[in-house]
Amino acid sequence: MKLDEQVVVVTGGSRGLGKAVVKAFAREGAGVVINYFESEGKAKDLQNILGEKAVALKADVRDPAQVRKMFRQAEAYFSRPVTTIVNNALVHFRFDPESRHDASRISWEEYSLQMEGAVRGALNTIQAGLAEMKRLHFGRVINIGTNLFQNPVVAYHDYNTSKAALLGFTRSMAKDLGQYGITVNMVSGGLLKTTDASAATSEAVFQLIQETTPLQKVTEPEDVADAVLFFASPWARAVTGQNLVVDGGLVMD
Template sequence: MRINEQVVLVTGGSRGLGSETIKAFAREGAKVVINYFNSEEKALELKEQIGTNAIALQADVRDHEQVQAMFRQANEYFNQPVTTIVNNALVNFRFDPVSKKDASEISWADFQIQLESSIRGALNTIQAGLPDFKEIGFGRIINIGTNLFQNPVVAYHDYTTSKAALLGFTRNMANELGQYGITVNMVSGGLLKMTDASSATSEEVFALIESSTPLRKATDPNELADAILFFASPWGRAVTGQNLVVDGGLVMD
């Protein structure tokens, strides 16, 4: 299925990488669902910018019923089901190397917050979309990871662990759902310059990344968004269970 025939839902789609991903899919002619939790104003501004091919819907991805309702609303608005899910939502986290909790301070509750966001959120969206995916024999699921679990240059314990778990989740889902024409992949960026989540990162840290990366630059959110498009496009139809690292070559896997 070509991108311009699809309905694409991006969780956490109102800002940062989510916003750039929405714009990238809209640019290619897709209908887009801008999921948001708190950022209503930004979501509505983005919807206004795109026009009738976009709808902004509030839902906490950690809440099964809210996610189910969001999928129903999207189906009613576009009169066709969601075909691609981008699990991008990030709850209560900033890339702040100064104020992050170290090994003696981090709590299990901190881990749970990120696991709920990454794993439970992805599980809820997949389960909401799965009946339609099976019925039409097509589905694209793209989970957003990080290069930090392969190269933890900063020990963001809770965030990095949740994204490592998301890779295992991705591959299990890919194995089970492939029989229905559904692919499940992960796209892992480096520290993006600039998003709300990375705004606390100092220029010194960005300079260090740029100097040690083959492309000599920090990855821009729209560059990562373009890589996400690949997995939803016909060109990615034979790829599943993979983790594509998009960080200018800092991590070579």
């Protein structure tokens, strides 16, 4: 299925990387759901910019009932079902190395919050769209990871661990769903300059990344968004269960 024939749900799609992914799919002619939970104003503003090819829909990805409702609303709006899911939502987390909780202070509740947002959120969206994807014998799921679980230059224990778990989830789903024409992959960016989540990161950290990265630049949301497009496109039809690191070569897997 070509990109302009797809209906795409982007969780956490109103800001940061999610916003860049929404704009990338809209640019290619896809119908896009801008999912939001708290950022209604930003989601509505983005919808107004993109016009009828996009719709802003509220849902907490941790709540399966809200996610199922969002998928029904998307199908009603576009008059065709969701074919493509980008699991990008980030629940109550900021990349702030100064205020992070170290090994002596990190709580299980913090781990659980990030696992709920990353893994449970992805499970809820897949299950909400699975019946129609099976019927179409087509589906594309792209989970957003991080290079930090391979190279934890900052020990964000809760976030890094949840994304490592998401990779295991990605590969198990790829194995299970491939028989139905559904691919499941992951795109793992580096620290992105600059999003709401990375706003607390100092310029010195960004400069260090730039100096130690082969491409001599800090990854931007648009760089990762274009990699997401690849996994949704016909060019990636034979690719599943993979993790593509998009960080300018900082981590070479």
